[in-house]
Amino acid sequence: MTSEVKQHWEDRYAERDRIWSGRVNRWxxxxxxxxxxxxxxxLGCGEGGDTVWLAEHGWQVLGVDISDTALGRAAAEVATRGLADRVQFVQxxxxxxxPEGTFDLVSAQFLQSMVxxxxxxxxxxxxxxxxxxxxxxxxxxxxxxxxxxxxxREHVFPGVEEVLATVDLGDGQWQRVRAERVERDAMGPDGQQAVLIDNLIVLRRL
Incomplete structure (x- = not known):
């Protein structure tokens, strides 16, 4: 299964020299x-837009992705910006x-896949x-x-509570900081303007 999924993402990143915008995700x-x-x-750091932003704002970051191509691009960006001492990548x-260990911030941005x-x-x-x-x-x-x-477009995406139901929080105590449907302005690949709908979940371990 790993080889098939990995190949899917390698093929995806091979389509263009850059797939994502390089900007940090707004939320x-x-x-x-x-x-x-x-x-x-x-998690799923792709070409490193979030990883770079976090490192530039003082975080020590571990970026994880299945694609060697994406990680290569992310590492090149990190090196260009002089952030290598703040960032590690793992395929x-x-x-x-x-990954092993604990973190002060764990981010899963649009960790959704057709495979x-x-x-x-x-x-x-x-x-x-x-x-x-x-x-x-x-x-x-x-x-x-x-x-x-x-x-x-015809796919029915899960709502906030449906996503929350899939998050096994174990026996830990958590504060639900935010769990809501949010909107953001976005631009499509051909310059189209649109308002997109996201599910935003922020949970704090007490």
Whole structure:
């Protein structure tokens, strides 16, 4: 399974020299800006937009992704910005393995996939990885963007409570900081303007 999933993402990143914008995800920046910088774990870090932003704002960051291509691009960006002392990258299939240790911030930004992705396993491990006082930040697409292919636009995305139900928090005590449907302005690949719907979940381990 790993080889098939990995190949899917390698093929995806091979389509263009850059897939993502390189900018930090809005909701992560909003949450992290109010936290004291510490250790951060960026799950599905892709080409490193969030990882770079966190490092530039004082965090020590571990970025994890299944794609060697994506991680190579992320590492190059980190080196260009002189942030190598703040960032590590690990290639890993999160459906089958998970980084060791605890973190003050664990981020899962749009960890959704058309190929196999064991979100329940990943979210359970992500919750266990949050240090006392730290936060778990999960952001999901709540609806498809208007420029997405028809089969994706017709897909019914889970709501906030449905996503929360998949997060196994174990026996730990948690504060629900935010759990809501949010909107953001976005621009499509051909310059289209749209308001997109996201699910934003922020949980703090007490």
């Amino acid at each position: 992560l920046a909003e949450v992290a800006a109010s936290e004291k910088p510490g250790r951060a774990l960026d 890993m299939n999160l459906s089958e393995a998970f 196999h992705l064991d979100r329940e396993r990943i979210f359970a491990a992500a919750a266990r990885a949050v240090a006392p006082g730290g936060v778990l930040v999960i952001v999901d697409h709540g609806a498809a963007p208007p420029w997405a292919p028809e089969h994706i």
